[in-house]
Amino acid sequence: MKVDEAELGRRMEAFKKAAREAGVKLTHQRLEIFREIAGSLEHPDAETIFKAVQPRMPTVSLDTVYRTLWMLNELDLVSTLGPRRESIRFDANLRPHHHYVCVRCGLTRDFEAPVFDEQAMAGAVKGFGSVVASQVEVRGICENCSKAVAAADTSVRHQPR
Amino acid sequence: MKVDEAELGRRMEAFKKAAREAGVKLTHQRLEIFREIAGSLEHPDAETIFKAVQPRMPTVSLDTVYRTLWMLNELDLVSTLGPRRESIRFDANLRPHHHYVCVRCGLTRDFEAPVFDEQAMAGAVKGFGSVVASQVEVRGICENCSKAVAAADTSVRHQPR
DNA sequence: CTGACTGCAAACCCTTTGCAGACCG
């Protein structure tokens, strides 16, 4: 599945501009890796991107793909699905519910919101397929951390997702 | 943060019943591990549970914690936050959007839904803290897989989340 | 009693890091 040509072109330009502004070098590898992810609708993982660019660049290595992706993430040109590098967490609450996660301290709280029930979800994804489960994750700064932040360090890193 | 005593008791009974029905043995380790996760509101990871039960059971091992948690997951008594054992996926779509993921083939599609915008999120989590980002993930069986399932294998494993 | 379960240690997978050479600007 491909992003259309015009949009891909726009994304490539945005990358070149951002790279220049950030003083980051535009290497062959970076251009190919960015073209690959910017042209896909699949949200691929590093391995998939690696295999996709290999035919065009036989000497590229997987670690360069990782380094490039995190660099793009740093420049706010890509984000990640799911939290970065977190171990699996388990949940014994059997009622349908959603999660609020503090990006600063990791505090996690359940909440129930009829607005986000199965029916609303099914409506939103009509055409894709059936709904088995749905899950809203809201990230923010919890009350406690807000106070701490106000008192001490106001430069909390932007954490996209 | 603790689940209240009555609810914990109910969960313990549900576990014992489910275990008996599934022909799974009720070992000391399993009871303690379940008690730990069922009594917490924090959605802990395996390591955290391990450390929490260690004082009560000095010889327990981390791999037993993992085995027990996946067994509980199998019995539909716990679920996981975030997908199980998946590598990080990257996303070059910069517009705010949500994801539909097919639990069978992994197909992932973006969708935008004004109903689930930041404002709706902020309302839902009022009291917990501020909102930095939010993300809806809907899991289901995509159109393509529905056909395949209807044709061949109708026993798709329930995949909670 | 006996098969299911545990603890141990080693394997595994994905991801990251240190280093010396290559290349962009």
Added chain:
DNA sequence: CGGTCTGCAAAGGGTTTGCAGTCAG
């Protein structure tokens, strides 16, 4: 040309697995 970037190989961290002894039913 100089500092950044790459490729390689090896390390790292979380999770899983094979095995022999142990324990619930």
